[in-house]
Amino acid sequence: MFKVLSNWYHRTFTDPEAVAMALVLLIGFTLIYFMGDLLAPLLIALVLAYLLDWPVSFLANHGFRRGLASALVLLVFFLIATFAVLRILPTVWGQGVNLLSEYPVMLNSSQQWLESLPQRYPEFIDGALIEAVVSNVRSRLMGVGEQLLQSSFSSIVNLATVMVYSVLVPLMVFFMLSDKKTLLGSVSRFLPNDRRLIVQVWAEMNGQVVNYIRGKAIEILVVGCISYVVFAVMDLRYSALLAVLVGLSVLIPFIGAFAVTLPVAMVGLFQWGVSPQFGYLILAYGVIQVIDGNVLVPLLFSEAVNLHPLAIIMAVLVFGGLWGFWGVFFAIPLATLVKAVINAWPHHNAQPEEQSPQA
Incomplete structure (x- = not known):
């Protein structure tokens, strides 16, 4: 067991650039974790x-x-x-x-x-x-x-x-x-x-963060405005408040849309009961979510967020649990950072004669 761990350590941390990147990441995460409020x-x-x-x-x-x-x-x-x-x-x-x-x-x-x-x-x-x-x-x-x-x-x-x-x-x-x-x-x-890997990861992450923040701002505005217009046309009570909630719900992928469904459905059910108007409201809300997920997100983010949905959900849960709102807000960029670090980390094959990956 010790030999296995020793071999893994030598394969993983023999590159000084990889050690430097790991040290920078450790210091950064430690500062944010213990000084997040400040x-x-x-x-x-x-x-x-x-x-x-x-x-x-x-x-x-x-x-x-x-x-x-x-x-x-x-x-x-x-x-x-x-x-x-x-x-x-x-x-x-x-x-x-x-x-x-x-x-x-x-x-x-x-x-x-x-x-x-x-x-x-x-x-x-x-x-x-x-x-x-x-x-x-x-x-x-x-x-x-x-x-x-x-x-x-x-x-x-x-x-x-x-x-x-x-x-x-x-x-x-x-x-x-x-x-x-x-x-x-x-x-x-x-x-x-020794910061070649740090520069490589930073170059990739900088573009990702820029596209993510701008895309999220546009997505919040578009989804919020569309929701307000739909709710106001249907004469739904608290239309402005619910539209703001629906717009902000896009900050939490998948989970946010599900969570906001409850207040929208409760207000509609209290106002109209089980009626055709209530059915039209749920249908319109579902159409808004479909437009957001299948039109806005691919259009705004393109390849900026190339992550599996399960990885996104896990990132929201993990980073949200660590840093609250900011962990949720930056969950996708942080998950992309983890992916970029894994891709940039030097990979050494187990055989001694193959010490470096091919270009």
Whole structure:
């Protein structure tokens, strides 16, 4: 057993470039794991910098100084974001408050409907099973409601932190955009000399992250807008709030769409009951998910995310469990990073005469 482990160690860690890459990855993951909360403003700034780098580079290539281009793009972005927040946030907040106030009524209505099923179809549905399911679902949903209230109160308490972030994040984004080459050069000085593999993985990951962040931003906007139009045309209550939830659900592949189905179905069932309108709502929601999965995702991401669906789900579960929201948000890039490292890692055959892979 020891000989097997020794042979594996010598085959895997004899390359100094591989050791350097492993050391950099270990330090990076350790810092993020233990200092994730402190690095949250930096992560937000990095996401925005990746999102805004394309228009800044476009202006810089057409005669603008990079500092001026960064200031203009950042100003336009925050003006648009402020306008959208001032127009959308009050509506979403008001609908959220109303939904929470009607939450117990919806639960009671859903419970009564489920409890009536054994009487309507006694040969197919067991009353004891329905009662157990209703009790379990009710306790979980009430727990979700309590968590939402607690998060609302904690967000009010942490308003000072939000105000600090609103100043720090734009400043960091501006310096990341305007001094991009200088910052990259400064970071490279701290890397080991044997860094060919690090550069190779970074080149692959940089393109992946850029495409992923831009694609996700566009996907959230498109799915959210389509959902709002569909819900508003159908005169569904809380259409703005549900559209925002559906748009944000694309951040969590597969799982997000399934999770948002419950509030959409509950609101529709409470408003219309089991009726043709409710069926049209579920059909329209299913069409939106089909368009997202079969049109938007291939169009926006193309080959940027070449991962098996099982690998994506596992990445969401693992990295989400480690780093919460940011782990979920960066689950696909992190999974792509793992894949890039595996592909770039030197592979040595077991035979002594074949010490290096063929080019």
